[in-house]
Amino acid sequence: MKSMRINIYKQIAMGKSVVILSFFMLIAGGCGQTTKKQAGVAINETVSGQVESDSTVQSEYDNHPVENEEKNFRQIGIDEKIGNRTLKDYLSDKKIPQIFKDVFQQKQSIFEDEEKTFPIIYTLSSTDKERHPFYFVLVTRTMWWADGMFAEGLGMEARKYVESNTRQFLDYFLTETVLTSYDFKQWAKFTLYEILIDSDENLEELENTRNKMKKNCKGCSSEKIKMIDKFIENMYAEYNEIQRRNMEWEKNNL
Secondary structure: OHHHHHHHHHHHHHHOOOOOOOHHHHHHHHHHHHHHHHHHHHHHHHHOOOOOOHHHHHHHOOOOOOOOOOOOOOOOOOOOEEOOEEHHHHHOOOOOOHHHHHHHOOOOOOOOOHHHHHHHHHHHHOOOOOOHHHHHHHHHHHOOOOOHHHHHHHHHHHHHHHHHOHHHHHHHHHHOOOOOHHHHHHHHHHHHHHHHHHHOOOOHHHHHHHHHHHHOOOOOOHHHHHHHHHHHHHHHHHHHHHHHHHHHHHHHHO
């Protein structure tokens, strides 16, 4: 299990063109649960799109600066809506921790003060309907930067969320125009990482996740059922990419 954990987080690093395992990657397995418990306490009272084609995403957002052209990271305008409120409204909301806003706007790295940024992951389970759309988009944005322990915690919560809150997950990608097909793939990637770590690379677990998602989406439209299948397809595609990277890495480093 430890070797599998190291292998998966090596893939995260390699995705950033970094083939070096950090200290946190090596100890993530032993500290993940403790960190989660601490983060859950820290968050306490504070935290009470549409799926498009890649070409559409690129053309539609040409007027927005892109931090990383290769990854098609989506910058969000201050007056764009997330849920029923604009980003400007959320940034002026005193009930949202300032550090969450700073991470959202990339004014602060998720690694600068992990004790305060780790709780971002657990906003997925927030019952605050007014602010949850902001939290969901915030968590989605951290998937572009996550590494080490933060990535592990993110994978754990991502899997739990898509399997138990399937309808809400799909609704966000159908209604929130700030979310892109690239974001959808990021969710599939982090869910896959957690499945591979938890099951010691048993791909049958991907089908179990498909079944859980469909079970929690009984009565859903055919569009949502197709989205679930696409989500699983993205996980299989990412797994194949992991295997390719492994072979390439071993060829160049062993």
